Amino acid sequence: MFEDLSRKLDGVLKRLRGQGKISEANVAETLREVRRVLLDADVNYKVARQFVDDVLRRAVGQDVLQSITPGQLIIKIIYDELNRLLGTQNVGITFAPMPPTVIMVAGLQGSGKTTFCAKLALHLKGQGRFPLLAAADVHRPAAIDQLEVLGKQVGIPVYAERGAGAVDVARGALEHARQSARDVVIVDTAGRLHVDEDMMREAEAVKTAVQPHEILFVVDAMTGQDAVNTALAFHQRLQYSGAVLTKMDGDARGGAAISLRATVGVPIKFIGTGEKPEALEKFHPDRLASRILGMGDIVTLVEKAQEQFDEEKAVALESKLRKAQFTLEDFMEQLQEVKKMGPLNQVMGMLPGMQRMPENVTVDEKALGRIEAMIRSMTPDERRKPQILNGSRRKRIAAGSGCTVQDLNRLIKQYEQMQRMMKTLSKGGKFGRMARGMRIHP
């Protein structure tokens, strides 16, 4: 499709070459093509018209360089403009200064709200938070069951009150979160049409009752021209703070995102890329811009490949652990991995089976640095077979890492303890899972 567009544009613009500058007259046809591409991608026609006008304004007067084709130049301008419209960077969740953070999720029927709630809960859990899901969809048949099943799948508690109204459930959930020290409440609401006055009033009432810090509007990526109407109407009623684009794993171009951004202007925070709870990604404006123009999601592909690679490494590590061949080299690799993941307090929370870290415990990050320095001062052989570390080797390593021999002795002792512990643990495979958990949530 991108090739299509760019070929078309090149054809149209061939005669531009040598004309030196882009003028309104000589790009009219090109812009018609661009408009068509946007319409085919489900960008609302009014938004598309406005967009093309903006591009024209920016393009007119620019020199057509010899080095690139005019088509490429226009595409560059369009791409930049789309990018700008989509918001130039990813915006995450805003958390309350005082927990619990309340996140309300709303949108049309079947857009993917309930699934997204579970995905978001899992995502936040991965960041060391303690979410509570609130089943405030009291209308759809089996909506509560659905959230409960999903909650179980992702290991997050679900607050429900069968027979109660949406407002009471939301309020009850907030109260429950305070009592049980959950720091995020994710409120799933029923799907509703923006023209359904009663239901829109219910949503407003939920908002008033729990004062969410974040309201997310969930939109199906397949939505067509009507996206502007619903986005606007929901925004008028709820003033939502962000949007989520679901079902991006299909082949829809997602032009609705452009419509939404152009009419409401809130950031798109996440995209849904599948039915499973893990299928959630941060929103990257540049990738969607490429997708709408049909340029392919190269960056995403590269990252996916990367993740795959990390997982393979984790699996290899797990099998090593099982055989208790965990070396100091592996130990250091783990340390580096841990450091990549951010503040240690959070990292610890990410480990399955680990309890919440008491607030006053701080992890000594300096100590970690010393350990790393010592292992780095060893030869590869020493890292793999620490038993060969005799007195003179230990002196050398201590000197090389700026530590004392006592420090090194302590490290080796800890390492041996850990190895013994793992031998026992690895029988149940628990540590293996732990190690893998660490790699999956970078």
Add this chain to the structure above:
Amino acid sequence: MGILDTLGFSKLKEGLAKTREGLVGTVTRILTGAPKIDEDLLERLEESLIGADVGAGVAGEIMKGLRRRLKDTPPADVSGVLPLLQLEVTSQLAGSGPASADPFALPPARPYVILVVGINGVGKTTTIGKLARRYVAAGNKVLIAAADTFRAAAGEQLEIWAKRAGADIVIQKQGADPAAVAFDAVAAATARKTDVVIIDTAGRLHTRVNLMEELKKIGRVIAKQYPAAPHEVLLVLDASTGQNGLQQAKLFSAASGVTGIVLTKLDGTAKGGIVLAIARDMQLPVRYIGVGEGVDDLQPFSPADFTEALFQA
């Protein structure tokens, strides 16, 4: 059945009436504001078609047809444009609408097997509840097969709908083989002298090759036991779907031999214009429309009403 019919189209019109303040301009507003038939007017009419998700390509063709009609039978003033435009659109929908005079009449085959397919969240399960209710109300014995064994609580949801409709249900554990559920349902229906079997399937994106294979397998397994089945394969489409709808129709047809379309959620402001492209490219008729979440909110599709609604303020 009588009670259901009294609902008529009021609900659809009610929903549509609310679009008046919508952002998408409507034809009537355009027409009443326009002093004469000129390029500007035609361009705006084309845009309003596009605004109804008809698609730029089909909208262009409709406009070409309209221009021809305007030349052949020039109307006296602007008000004569709309009837011509409606005529042009309705001609695109030839073949749509109920297959017989009674939109919910059942062909003679027993059991009559209906397979319901579509992407995620479009309204398959809800439509099945509504459809079952219609058949039960007409005195048929209906059996629903819960062949969505994947989605969380899909079975519980369908059980509620079966109860509302007064239909029986065949259900297995989550994760069971959907083809096996369908097979069992058809076998049970044959044994129990059931009139209609309606099979719910999990929502799946048409781009997921393995899931589309699973759909093919469901079809094969049913046909092995009962060669004429499924007699009808309904593709459920959300009215708010944009241009991707055509691709959905193509790939679901290829995998499951779709025979008709159900257009849901027409009670909102979306117009469902993509069915024009589907009707044109694939000769797939629209059979029913969904106009709400209640058990009675299913109506037969009427090309004339749909077209009128397309242009209604």
